[in-house]
Every structure is written in structure tokens, then in C-alpha cells.
Amino acid sequence: MPEVTQLSQADTGLSFRGRAWAVRDAEAGAIRGLKATGCTDDLARILASRGVTATGLAAFQEPKIRDLMPDPYFLRDMEPATKRLAQAIRNRERIGIWSDYDCDGATSAGILGRFLRMCGHPDFLLRIPDRIHEGYGPNTPGLLGMQADGCGLICILDAGTVAFEPLEAAAAAGIDVIVLDHHGAKDTVPPAVAVVNPNRKDQKPGLGHLCAAGVTFVATVAVTRELRDSGYFDGRDGRPADVPELMQLLDLVALGTVCDVVPLVGLNRAFVARGLPWLSRRITPGIRALARVAGIDPDAPIDETACGWVLGPRLNAGGRIGTSTMAALLLLEEDPVRAEARAEELDQLNTRRKEIEAAATEAAIAQLGGRVPGVDRTLAIAVVSAHEGVVGISAARLKEAFDAPAIVLTEAEHGLLKGSARSLPGFDIGHAILSAHQAGLVEKGGGHGMAGGVTLRPDQLQAFTAFMNAEIAKTAYWREGLRSEADIALPLGRLTVPFIESLDRLRPFGTANTEPVVLLQDVVLSEIRILKEKHFKIVARNGSDEIDAMLWNVAGTALGEKIQAAKGRRIDILGKPQVNEFMRKKRPQVIVDDLRFAPGALL
Secondary structure (H helix, E strand, C coil), X not given: CCCEXXXXXXCCCCCCXXXXXXXXXXXXXXXXXXXXXXXXXXXXXXXXXXXXXXXCHHHHHCCCHHHHCCCHHHCCCHXXXXXXXXXXXXXXXXXXXXXXXXXXXXXXXXXXXXXXXXXXCCCEEEECCCCCCCCCCCCHHHHHHHHHCCEEEEEEECCCCCCHHHHHHHHHCCCEEEEECCXXXXXXXXXXXXXXXXXXXXXXXXXXXXXXXXHHHHHXXXXXXXXXXXXXXXXXXXXXXXXXXXXXXXXXXXXXXXXXXXXXXXXXXXXXXXXXXXXXXXXXXXXXXXXXXXXXXXCCCCCHHHHHHHHHHHHHHHHHHCCCCHHHHHHXXXXXXXXXXXXXXXXXXXXXXXXXXXXXXXXXHHHXXXXXXXXXXXXXXXXXXXXXXXXXXXXXXXXXXXXXXXXXXXXXXXXXXXXXXXXXXXXXXXXXHHHHHHCCCCCEXXXXXXXXXXXXXXXXXXXXXXXXXXXXXXXXXXXXXXXXXXXXXXXXXXXXXXXXXXXXXHCCCECCECCCCEEEEEEEEEEEEEECCCEEEEEEEECCEEEEEEECCCCCXXXXXXXXXXXXXXXXXXXXXXXXXXXXXXXXXXXXXXXXECCCCCC
């Protein structure tokens, strides 16, 4: 990727959020090449800053699965997984589907279940553990219970890679297990027919960006090939006459990929780009019903924003505060009337989830009210009275509010504190929590770079917090703080509706291909309006040019106070450009990430 070059901070210092700013560098030759394809100068600069060249532009804008999908057997253990699953389909065995309670788990279960039906094999049993009483991943009683219900083969999706004890018990009981997962692995894998995971330690690199929904889809491609080559699709004895149209599964692959926040690069980008049109067709009754209750216009396409901010939270609501299987059952539902009822229930749960989460977040922020974002870089940790299913969202809210690693804990069973962690670039919070566990400072815990979970006794809280702060103090984040990056710096007059609409050529947006951020230089903060007692709408001007800019949830915060004090001053704005259409008239606007005084504004 191109270098990131720091903007001069000599006159301005840090931003209102306590950050330094940078603009991504773009190689001049790449810009010239992209302009030769018809891109405007500004669009070419943004594409080049993201590593896109003229020769790679077509593949970037129209990624094709057939060009990016390797042979499924590239994944270790995919061959034995394929052959065993195909055998179960041929022999009409009851197949167990064990999955996770989040959106990736639900979509993975939906993909595999729908695929089995496409193969004329509706005999499968769904099992998703309860978030609070069972926790994440397979457990021995659950696996043995599925065996008692007639499952000789169990496919574990979005979990299982480090479930050594349950899989050892399953093997001892004679249960065949296939794991289709993507989470971090140890040096070895548990006993199973197959552990398919692009992040296994002994796996060749190339597909580590896939989520479980993507891995599950690759498995369906392999099984389809195996069944086709063996003459299974002959239309006899209940077998389909035609090979399944696997592209119809891409609606759930795209949804799971976006909602699991994995990088939208390589095969993932193709899955989402090709899957969103299928999602927009609403061929799955559950998707059609969920989009309706969520208020998405039935004639409007379902894009990645709707996946991440509208559909995903509703699917996750079941696993957070409802019943763990609710989302998967909705995605597997074939009856439109029952799908409507399931979608309505998830929508109501999501409304309740938001209320619970808002109260938990308010309580957590109140405990940390003296912190200064960007200056205080210690762990933002709070203990609240809340449902365990919402503390992860509250931790994310704290991270955003204070620009610091955050953990929100709540009282769990047996007097323990259980919580979720969220982090920022520069501090691997999962590794730090795992180190705390290895040091005996918590009962259990772990995670990855940006998120984690922890369980501890109340008397361990002080020592754990001190340990985490000591780990933070070792990092570049502690020394340097955070830096915000813009794709391009523009004068206000160049932020036009045609320019903003041209940015759609970069879609789909997501991790590793985020929405473009622009730096608007030297504008006057001329007006501030407070909307719904919590949002700001500001007007920025430069001569005859002006633009509306929105800031969410800043009223009453330290950031909000800084903005109000800057009224009438010359500022720079960092934010995401959008087109606001009202009364059939289009105008540019900006969703603000941050502000700072313009160079010379303090003189």
C-alpha cells in the first residue's frame, strides 16, 4: 500500500479529538494512468491512494468470484470434509448444524441449511448454544445431545477450531465432526474428520480474510462438485435433477461478510459485490421480511450500509438478549407468514436491545466522565448493571467516546464480572487479556487485536486494570495517540454532487476499503444547530461556498463544547461526504469525523 504522509501540524497542533491528521499519499504515475481511463483528477487520486492502478481498475470495480476463487481443496482438510458431507447427503443421514449466535454464525447456518435443501436433503438439526448459560462454541453435552437426536455427522460453523475437550469427547462417542471456521488457531487442531480454517497455523496463506460464511460457501462449492461428478443429480429417488444454483446463496454470504467486519479485499470483495444484488432481490423469505420490518423501501437495493446498520443488528439481537437460534431460523424459514412473525420478533428485540445498551453506555460514560479524549490513553473500564449481551456494544461506544481501549463489565453468575473489550489501532487488547489470564489475574479471557472478552472476580479488578494499563504504556498508541487519515484534501468548492456520486465506483465499502474521507480546508464555522438534543448540524462557509455538516451524539460532550467554542473561527473539517436529497434537490453534505483550527487561525 502507498505510504501515509503526515500533514504539517506546526500551526494547528492536534485536532478537537486530540488526533494528528494525515492524507494518504498517491503515486503520480498511478494518478496519470487512472486519469487516462476517464477518472477525474480527484477520483484518480483517491483510487491511487488505495493502491488501485489503471490495469487493476476493472478488477477492483467488478470483482468476479471465478477469478478469485481457488480450488476449494486449497484449504487444508477441505477434501475429507467434502467427501464426508457428500456421503451423508447420499446416504440421507441426519446432519447436525452447530453454529454461533452472531450474524456470521446465523448466515453460515443459513447457507449450509439452504444448500442441503437444494441437494434434496432437508433432514438437518440446528443447534446454537445460549450466549449466557453455555457461551461461545461447542460443548460436550450439546454435541452428545445432537448424537442422541440422530446426528452421526455434526458440522460446526464459526467455532470449533480450539474446542479440544468437546471434540475429543465427540470423537470418543463416535461422532463425526466437520469444523468450518475462521477464528485464530493454536499450533494443533482438535480431533475431527476435518478442521477447515484459512487461519490454521499450517494453512498456506491467501484466504485468511474470509469469515465463516465465506468458508461455508467454499465448502458448498466443493460438495456440489463432488456430488455432480458422482452422478448424484439425476432426478431419481428424491434427488434433484439439476445442479444447485449456488449463486443464490450469495445473499447470505454477502450479509455475513459485511456484518463480521472482515476486510473487503480479494474474494471477500467479490462475495459482497456479487452478493448484494442477490440480497436486493429478496429471494429468501426471511430477508424479505426483515427488510420490510426494518423499514427498507421494498423497491430499494440492499447495500452494505443496510447490511451493517439495519439487518445485522436485528439478526444479532436474538443472540444478544433473546433466543440464540432466532436469526438462523429466520434465514432458514421457507414460509413467508412465519418469516414475517420471526422478523417482527427480532425487530422488537432489537428495539429493546438498543434501550438496554443505551442505559448501560450512559452509566459507563458517567463513571468515566473526567476523561479527556485523546489525552487520557489509559483503559476506559466500567462496571454496569446490564444484560451480558449488550456489553460489547457499550464497550465500542466507550472506545469511540474516549478514543481509548475500553472494557465494559457486568455481574454474571456466581458473583463474577463478565465483559467485552474493544480496542484501537496500536494496542492488541486480546493478547493483553490473554496475558492477564496466563498471569492468573483473571478467571478466563482472550480475543484478537481489536476485541476480546474477559471474566474475573471483583477482587481481581484493580490488579487487572493496572496490568492492562501497563501493557498499554508499552505501545505506540500510548506514545503517539491516534492519527486520522483522509483520502484527499479539497477546497470546499470542489466538494460537488457529481464528485460525491463518483465515489460510488469504490463500493462496496467496509474494512480495508472504508468510505472515502475528505479534508475540507480553511472554512468558517458559521452556524451550529442542535437536533433532537444530541446531534449537531453545522454550516461551514468559504466565500460564497457553503456546506451542511452533521455530527452525531456530540451535544453535552467535551467535543461538543469545543465545537461550540469555535463558532465563527476558521477550521478544517475531516469527514465522509454524502449527497443529501430533499424535495428532489441534491446537495453535498459531510458527516464529520473530526475538526481542528485551520493553520493561522490561532494567530
